[in-house]
Amino acid sequence: MNADRIYESVHDRYTAAARGVDQGYGRSVAKSFGYAEEELAGVPKDANLGLGAIASLQEGETVVDLGSGAGFDAFLAAGKVGPTGTVYGVDMNEDMVARANKSRAETPHRDNVSFVRSRITDVPLRSGVADCVISNCVVNLVPAGEKQLAFDEMARLLKPGGRLAISDVLLKQPLPDSLRSCAALYTGCIAGAGRVADYEEYLRAAGFHDVLITDTNADLNVYLETDVDGTAKAASGQGTGSRCCGPVAAKDGTAASCPAGQGTGSCAGKNADGDSEDGGCGGCGGGRHGNLNKWAGSYKIFAVKA
Template sequence: MNEDIREQVRQKYAQAIKSKSGCCGSTGCCGESQDATSAVTGNLYQATEVEGLPENLLATSLGCGNPTALGNLYAGETVLDLGSGAGLDVLLSAKRVGPSGKAYGLDMTDEMLAEANANKVKARLTNVEFLKGHIEDIPLPVGSVDVVISNCVINLSADKDQVFQEIYRVLKPGGRIAIADIVTTRPMPEGVRQSLLAWAGCVSGALTQDEYTTKLVQAGFEDVEIVVTRVFDLNSPRARSIVPEATAAELEQLNGSLVSAFIRAKKGGTTARKGLCHE
C-alpha cells in the first residue's frame, strides 16, 4: 500500500500545482482554499513576511501552518524543508538565515520542483537549493542541517518512523525540528484510515498526538512539544472535500479530533549558533 499512497499523493500535488489549486481539487490541502477566511490555511503568513516574494506564491501554499514563524531561525544556519512544494517556506527560511546560511527544499514532484525553482529565480535568492527525493530517504549527509521544518507533509508518509530517523540523521548535534502537521486527538475511524483520497488530503495518515510523541522519542529526539494551533470543523460545507469517502457517522466520530499542530523537538548535543535570530 505504501507505493499506492505515494503515487496518489504525487498525482494530487502535481495536479494542484498545474491548476494552481489545492491538492483536493479547487480547495487547499486540508480542504480549504488559501485565503483570509480559510479555517485551515488562511491567515498563516503576514504580509510583511512575504514581501518581495512572487505574488502568486502564497496562493500555491498547501500547508496547515507557518513553521518559519513558529520556529526561530538564526543567521548562518542551514535549514531543510521536507515536502517543500512551490518553495514558500524555503524562501522565507533563506531570508531569515541570511546570505551566510543555506535553505534546502526537498520534494518528490517534478512539477512542484519546477515551480519552486522558478520562484527562486524571481525572488533573487542565492542561498537556496531544491532537491528531488523522498522524505524517507533524505539526500543530504549526516549532521549537515541545523533545523528541519515541514508544513503539513509528514502526515502524507506511509513510513513515519523512517522519516523521523532520517531527520535525526541529517541534523547536527543540538539541531531541532519545527514542524506544522495534521494530528488527531483520538484514533480516527478505520474506514477513513483506509481511504487513499483522504490520505492524499492530509487526513488518513495523521498520527495521534501520543503516537507523534512516541515516534519522535523512539527516533532519539528530546524535549518533544506538540501545541494545537487549529481545530477543524467537519460540519462545514467543505468537510466532504477533506474526507470525501467518509460516511455521516464517520464524519461525526472524526469531528473535533482533527487538528493542526506545531511540533518542536531537538537532537541531543550542542551546536554553536552562528548569529542573531531573524524575527
C-alpha cells in the same frame, strides 16, 4: 492502503496542486494558520501558500524544509537565514520542484535556496548538514510503516543540538475504518495522521529530547469552507481547492479520489440530514462524519537532537 498506493495518491494529488494556481484559496488558508500579511506579500506569487511551517531561524543557519512543495516556507526561511545561510527544499513531486525552481527567479534569496527531488525518508544530503529541519503537513502523508524512517532521517540531517520544528495534523480520536481507508482523506492530510503519543515515541526513538507538541487550535474546516478564489464556498460545498485538504477536481468535475460515477466535489449526494451518502469518504470533509476538528487538529512539534 498499501505504501505504494499511498505514495501514488500523494504524488497525483500534489501534481494537480502544482499545476493549479489557486492563490486566493492558498492565501486564505495560510492566514488562517497564522501567517502575517507581510510574510505572504514577500513570497513569490506561485509559491504554494497551502503548505507552511515556520521556525525561529537565525542568520547563517542551514535549514532543510521537508516536503517543501512550491517553496513557500523555503523562501521565507531563506530570508531569515540571510545570504550567509542556506536552505534546502526537499519534495518527491517533480512538478512541485519545477515550480519551486521557477519561483526562485522572483526572490532576492535565489542564491541561498535550492530544491531537491526526493522522498523525505531518504534525502540525498549529507549527515549533520542542518541547524534546523522544518516541515508542514507532510509526515502524515508518509505511510504508517515508514513514519519512523522519516523521523530517523530528520535526526540524521541535523547537527548535534539541532532543532526540529514541524507542523502536522494529528488525531484527537481514532478514525473509523471508512475514513482511514479513504484516499481523498489521506492525500488531504487526515487519514494518514497519527496520534500525539505516536509522534512522541517516534521522536524519542530517533534520538530527540525536549519534545514539545502543542495544539494550535487552528480550524481545519478552513480547507472545506474556502473556495479556490479565497472566498467562502457556496452552500452546496462544491469547491475544488487544490491544496492540502482541499479536494482536487478531475477533468469531469468529480473529486480526484472519488470512485467512478460517484457525485461531484465530495464523491456523493446528500441524505435527508444533509450529510454525504458515501459511507464516510466525502472528499476531505469526511462525509457523514462531518467536522474535521472533531477528528484531528493542527499541531506544532518541537524537539532537539541529542
